[in-house]
Amino acid sequence: MDKKEIKINRMRSVKEVTKEYNKLIADVETNEFYKIDLTNRVNCYTCEECGHITKTIDIDAGVTPFMFTCEKYKETAMCSCKNITSNSSFFNDIAPNQAPTFEWYRPTLKQVLKMRAKEDGLLDHILQGGLDYRKRGVEQIQPSSQSETKSEKKAHAILFAEWCEKNDYVYLPQEDLWCDVNQERFTTSELHDRFLNKE
Numbered sequence: 001m002d003k004k005e006i007k008i009n010r011m012r013s014v015k016e017v018t019k020e021y022n023k024l025i026a027d028v029e030t031n032e033f034y035k036i037d038l039t040n041r042v043n044c045y046t047c048e049e050c051g052h053i054t055k056t057i058d059i060d061a062g063v064t065p066f067m068f069t070c071e072k073y074k075e076t077a078m079c080s081c082k083n084i085t086s087n088s089s090f091f092n093d094i095a096p097n098q099a100p101t102f103e104w105y106r107p108t109l110k111q112v113l114k115m116r117a118k119e120d121g122l123l124d125h126i127l128q129g130g131l132d133y134r135k136r137g138v139e140q141i142q143p144s145s146q147s148e149t150k151s152e153k154k155a156h157a158i159l160f161a162e163w164c165e166k167n168d169y170v171y172l173p174q175e176d177l178w179c180d181v182n183q184e185r186f187t188t189s190e191l192h193d194r195f196l197n198k199e
């Protein structure tokens, strides 16, 4: 068995991930754990090496790490702190005059499905209630967890799964492609575009 085959076998199917994502969204809506006040949920990560504070804000309710790479390293890679981690202030705003530069958010189903190919643990982290981060101000124009409400996201995921089934698209895990009745192949992204355009 070559390396490529091993990778494909380990990759989870769209259906499986969609199901887990829907379960997560339902959990986020109902579980007390996620009932967090998000009005100003900021966190400060202090670099062990240079002392710089990287300030973040949670825009969704979920799990964020205790440690974060120093922003000075992330931004320029010139700072002597290199990849030294920064330690969380556990949501104490120890830098009230500083604006958050990164935000923690829950990725959409579409974004989560794209994570299947990578083996960096991010997919598992998200499906277990974790949040991903992005630079503040980036991607805010696109529909994301901010503009798509939780119930809308769930409805969207279910509709897509139902639409695939109704239209006889079959997922082929070995190829990571979808197959229609005419044996024509599509990527998940192509299929999702078809779904959005309802051809």
Ligand SMILES: [Zn+2]
Binding pocket: 047, 048, 049, 050, 051, 052, 070, 071, 072, 073, 079, 081, 082, 084
């Ligand atoms: Zn640093």
